[in-house]
Amino acid sequence: MNLHTIDTGLFKLDGGAMFGVVPKSIWQKTNPADTNNMCTWAMRCLLIEDGDRLILIDNGIGNKQDAKFLSHYHLHGDDTLDKSLAANGFSRDDITDVFLTHLHFDHCGGSVERIDGKLRPTFKNAFYWSNEKHWNWAVTPNDREKASFLTENILPIQESGQLRFIEDKDGVAFHEGINIRFAYGHTDAMMLPQIQYKERTLVYMADLLPSVGHIPLPYVMAYDMFPLQTLKEKKSFLEEAVAGNYILYLEHDSINECCTLHATEKGIRAQDTFDLSCL
Template sequence: MNLYTINCGHFKLDGGAMFGVVPKSIWNRLNPADENNMCSWATRSLLIETENRLVLVDCGMGDKQNEKFFSYYYLHGDDDLDRSLAQYGFNREDITDVFLTHLHFDHCGGAIKKAGEQLVPAFKNAVYWSNEAHWEWAIHPNPREKASFLKENILPIQESGQLKFISDREEAGKGLALAPFLEQVDIRFANGHTEAMMLPQVQYKGKSIVFMADLLPSPGHIPLPYVMAYDTRPLITMTEKEAFLQEALEREYVLFFEHDPQQECCTLKQTERGIRPDQFFKLSEL
């Protein structure tokens, strides 16, 4: 097995929304805001290469939305998915599986592209993976998340016939229980950010690598009260974080961050203030 970091580009979100109840005087030291209170964030995917599969975990926001939409998010930087894949000798047609942690636009927008006036899968040879509980949540969105669940990102996946569902939580186990996906790749479910978000956990070079998605968007979100205002159930997020971080500390997991603009991975340590990041490094340094 090989793992590769795939950088899909950077965008900006309101710093207050990203850190919830934490005051700007504190969070601004973690991710400094610009004059509009916006902070830079990454859309960082993970590519898992096995003997006969090439799995892309999340795929950024893509490029099919209109100029007005992108103006809200201040896209910047030179990274994009195709250049990042090419760096390792791959292209979109090589992808066999697209694993979608959840269906918010910054995680799945790149799953669908425009071909003329049609919306078609951006990875024509891939199976797209979600789960039934989250899919139903996304296609019947609540008012709080409606702006993040865009039908043009979601419905064409099903219409293409390339969508498959992973076993639901009742079958696979709840919370921290792991559901099998591939050999050396399991899934844990989290429900604070959105319903049935999936976090892949990969056994790699003697380590457990956990793709944190939006349970921990960045190392700055490791302290328990640092919960995004986007989370639908912030108290559940705190409970999930506390249980996960204790397990990750005890079992020496490596955390892989999807949204931190600088840091890809870290380990954890116990401090007087609670569990905090220990060593930072790139995935390629493992």
């Protein structure tokens, strides 16, 4: 098995929304905001190469939305999905599986492209993997979360016949060496791949823990639907990760790709930060 970092670009989100009840005077020390209170975040995906399967975990915001929509998120940087795939010797047509941790637009927007005004799956040779509980949550969204679930990112996958569901069961196997953890605080039934790689355990953190700056327990996003559930899930995971010396792969941290953890007098904190290629 080989793992490859796939950077799809940078975007901005409101710092207060990203850190919830934590005051700006504290979070801005590690995540400085611009004059509009916006902080820069990555949309870092992961490519798993194993045998005849090429599995892409998440795929960024995509480029099919109109200029007004994209202007809200200030997309910037030189990286794109296609450019990053090519840098690793692949193209979108090589992808056999697209694993979607959840269906918020910054995680699945690249799933679908617009060609001559028509929507179609970006990865024509791939199965797209979600789970039935989260899918139903996304296609019939609550009023608070519906702005994150865009029908043009979701329904064309189902209409194409390429959609597949994973059993909603913690620890379920997806592929040899890849089991799935479920988390329910950020959104219902978000999936976190847990990968055995080079005799280590690596977990793709998605939005359970977006960045190193979110490791302290109270640092829970205002975007989370059930923040107390997130708090419980974070605490349990962080303790397990310290005990197991896990590697955390960070989807939204604009600086750090990976980190390990250790226990300190102030609680669990980042120990080492490094790029995936250093493993």
